[in-house]
Amino acid sequence: MAKLSTHVLDTANGIPAQGVKLEFFRVEGSSPRLIKTLTTNDDGRTDELLLDESSIEVGEYIIVFHVADYFSKNNTKQDKPTFLNRIPLHFGISDTNANYHVPLLVSPWSYSTYKGS
Incomplete structure (x- = not known):
């Protein structure tokens, strides 16, 4: 079953975001x-898929993660103004039969991502 999902991990605090x-x-x-527009749950995932098998299409997409607000709510030390505020991830879907997973590993000063399945 083709789908697009995401997951956010707070690497500064070692927890799901x-x-x-x-x-x-x-x-x-x-x-x-x-x-x-979605919000991550207790596990740092969204309760619903970004795209499911009926809505996945070849194309270019963007996920914008609002990380400064998250770190502020969790009293994580940040610079003022914040170094990272919103993180836009631009990516493409080329196979509508594949599973795409776009995780974000983030701290107030850095982030990384990769293509998961």
Whole structure:
């Protein structure tokens, strides 16, 4: 079953990042179109998939993670202004039969991601 999912891990505190707002866009021409806004659960995942087998399409997408708000709510020390505020991840889906997983490992000063399945 093809799908797109995400997961946010707080590497500064060694925990799943609960309560991270994320905005999910499909890139259509010069203007990204907002598909949905979600918040991560206790496990740092969203309760619903970003795309399921009925909605996954070849194309370019963006997930914007609102990390400064998350770290502020959790009283994690940050610079003022914050070094990282919102992290936009631009990526493409080329196979509508595949599972795509886009995790974010984040601290107030760095982040990394990879293509999971």
